Amino acid sequence: MKKHIAVVSGDGIGPDIVREALKVLFAVGAKFGHTFTTSSYLAGGAALDAVGIPLPEETLDGCRNSDSVLLGAVGGPKWDTLASNLRPEKALLGLRGGLGLFCNLRPAILYKQLSDACPLKAEIIGEGLDLMVVRELTGGIYFGERGRTDDAAFDTMAYTVGEIERIVRKAFEIAQKRSKRLCSVDKANILNTSQLWREVVKRVQGDYPDVEVSHLYVDNAAMQLVRNPRQFDVIVTENMFGDILSDEASQITGSIGMLPSASLREDSYGMYEPIHGSAPDIAGKDLANPIATILSVAMMLRYSFGLQAEADCIESAVSKVLDNGYRTADIHTPGMKKIGTNDMGSLIAQSL
Numbered sequence: 001m002k003k004h005i006a007v008v009s010g011d012g013i014g015p016d017i018v019r020e021a022l023k024v025l026f027a028v029g030a031k032f033g034h035t036f037t038t039s040s041y042l043a044g045g046a047a048l049d050a051v052g053i054p055l056p057e058e059t060l061d062g063c064r065n066s067d068s069v070l071l072g073a074v075g076g077p078k079w080d081t082l083a084s085n086l087r088p089e090k091a092l093l094g095l096r097g098g099l100g101l102f103c104n105l106r107p108a109i110l111y112k113q114l115s116d117a118c119p120l121k122a123e124i125i126g127e128g129l130d131l132m133v134v135r136e137l138t139g140g141i142y143f144g145e146r147g148r149t150d151d152a153a154f155d156t157m158a159y160t161v162g163e164i165e166r167i168v169r170k171a172f173e174i175a176q177k178r179s180k181r182l183c184s185v186d187k188a189n190i191l192n193t194s195q196l197w198r199e200v201v202k203r204v205q206g207d208y209p210d211v212e213v214s215h216l217y218v219d220n221a222a223m224q225l226v227r228n229p230r231q232f233d234v235i236v237t238e239n240m241f242g243d244i245l246s247d248e249a250s251q252i253t254g255s256i257g258m259l260p261s262a263s264l265r266e267d268s269y270g271m272y273e274p275i276h277g278s279a280p281d282i283a284g285k286d287l288a289n290p291i292a293t294i295l296s297v298a299m300m301l302r303y304s305f306g307l308q309a310e311a312d313c314i315e316s317a318v319s320k321v322l323d324n325g326y327r328t329a330d331i332h333t334p335g336m337k338k339i340g341t342n343d344m345g346s347l348i349a350q351s352l
């Protein structure tokens, strides 16, 4: 198979982790006889520094004309004082919105080798954690009307039935292939958008009678995630709630450096990125955990290219390296071998 991938490394640890993910992508290509080619594009602070805007047209076009996108992360203190339409994070929203990637899958899996890195008590975590956060990605408050004067500011959360229905249907389909349990998270005791969200879930539910549905308010869901995370299998929620809850879920897996994501539209095209940000505190220091980005490559192979065995091979290689006791600093526990970003990527590539 031949595929062309747009690579957007971005800022902070973005280049560190994408470099390791590409090592693994090319190694898996060589092992299975696929040709993966790449083109690099600027976005975020890197683009601001080079051309004065966070998302150059060339980047969006390059991504559109590729088979999929691999993204690191954007943002950092250097650009924090810029007006909101010029901030690096605008590039991320521009890519997600511009490419129509409404469906964000964020699997939170606690590898058994990392149970000591999980901050929850053993009796809470039991046999482990394997949940899927299905997050709406192109609507809600990150995309609504916004404004700012010297002494006031507003952001708007807006959703249409169509935007809710398409993500909710995706979540039902995913639940059908897993444990057939779906929890919809909203704030329907306050927000109009959440009341509409809940109405849509209840109507659409009729088409998936085999799926058991529950509803939680987001404040309770945040609490339940640490009280009893194993009650969840698939969570579906709007953009900002999904952003926050997936960072929370990631900590249960040991580190935010473990969680990959896929951002999809109706066809097989997708953008793949770790759920974390650009971690400016550890950028360029060989400290970042590249596993989330490497597992994002596995998601790319599975969801965009239909390469199941290749995706499984990457996930097994990650597991093997953890089995052998290698840990980056964020998941390190006593008795384990502490290694850097570069060695972690190389070991995973060699273990394919």
Ligand SMILES: NC(=O)C1=CN([C@@H]2O[C@H](COP(=O)(O)OP(=O)(O)OC[C@H]3O[C@@H](n4cnc5c(N)ncnc54)[C@H](O)[C@@H]3O)[C@@H](O)[C@H]2O)C=CC1
Pocket: 013, 017, 072, 073, 074, 075, 076, 077, 089, 092, 255, 256, 257, 273, 274, 275, 276, 277, 278, 279, 280, 281, 282, 287, 288, 289, 290, 292, 330
């Ligand atoms: N997708 C993206 O591009 C995102 C970008 N951001 C941006 O990133 C910048 C930093 O944001 P923060 O809130 O600090 O979130 P962050 O996710 O970058 O970092 C939070 C904490 O987790 C650690 N961390 C993150 N990824 C790690 C990894 N792979 N290995 C080890 N440790 C890791 C960091 O060192 C930090 O202590 C901001 O400019 C923010 O806007 C934030 C979230 C998503």
Ligand SMILES: CC(C)CC(=O)C(=O)O
Pocket: 089, 092, 093, 142, 243, 275, 276
């Ligand atoms: C940087 C934000 C726009 C988004 C975010 O935190 C995320 O998608 O995880």
Ligand SMILES: [Mg+2]
Pocket: 243, 244, 247, 275, 276
């Ligand atoms: Mg986030």
